[in-house]
Amino acid sequence: MKYIKLSVFAIAIVFATACKDNKKEVEETIETEEDNTVKLEKTEMKIKLDPKSGSNATGTIKFIEENGKVTMMAYLSDLDKGEHAIHIHESADCSSPDGKSTGGHWNPTAQPHGKWGSETGYHKGDIGNFKVDDDGKGEIKFTTDEWCLTCEDPTKNIIGKAIIVHQGTDDFTSQPSGAAGSRISCGAIIE
Template identity: 40%
Template sequence: MNKIAVVRCMMSLSLMAASTAFAATTSAEAPLKATAGNKVTGTVSFDQSADSLRVKARIEGLTPGLHGFHIHEKGDCSAPDGTSAGGHFNPSATAHGDPAKAAHHGGDFGNLNANDKGVAELDVKVPLTQVNLTDGNAANAVGRAVIVHAAPDDMVTQPTGNSGARLACGVIAAK
């Protein structure tokens, strides 16, 4: 093999390695486990496309009605009450609010609505500027926690929405 061919081969291998090292995660999942004294479980999945992040959740064991649902800043569910997950994920340093309006935390997803069997489902698409799965991006949710709360998010109270106790916690991990 001549020198030019060797250099081209090495450059190709370097480019392939670099593109693999910086490949974006396109899907992640957070299996939810009940906090102490609760029976809430479920799964939250995240699928990233070129322009949005699809968030799908199925949660069971809830009381019927509304329950706050947020991404929290730390991927730590070790505390019996879920407080080790910290506060709401807020990469843009904005006020807590309604996810249907412009100003809100990246981790604000509003409320889940549990039916009479205690099951809540969610299927939303959010802009990648709010939350994403991209390594090195401030809005990257991988390694953070999802929390389901006992009370509805009032979309107003700072910085939490007055959502009450944490019923379930799960760490978001790349798939």
């Protein structure tokens, strides 16, 4: 009986030690996996668009940078029904009544004006056209990996630029601006 108790005690010690060692391996594996985990950062900003050129056009634009891409969501109101162009311009200066203080389209890669993604070239500010309904409201959502909010790359960083909504549509061919008409709303992309 004494030998059985001693054997049971020895087996219990071996089992407890084995479990303790096993637990340690699991913890080390978890720590190793955590050390290799990539932390994803998300940056958001919201800007307001104000009327220009005697219009009443207003709106808000939200930018979200996540996983190396920027998504722009624009919500616009008090526009004429139909299609309107929207672009990023060179400077975050919306001080002039006609919006021309923002300069031309943002074009850090010195490409010709065109439709986004065109093989013949496009400005990084050439977003395109969007539709406005009978109530004067329009929306556009645009996602790209060619913009950033937090990087140091001057060919991608849109901070310090402006969003301009135009009275007309972008024809994607006229140089250098697409013949989109008056600048009727402006918002500075600033932190």
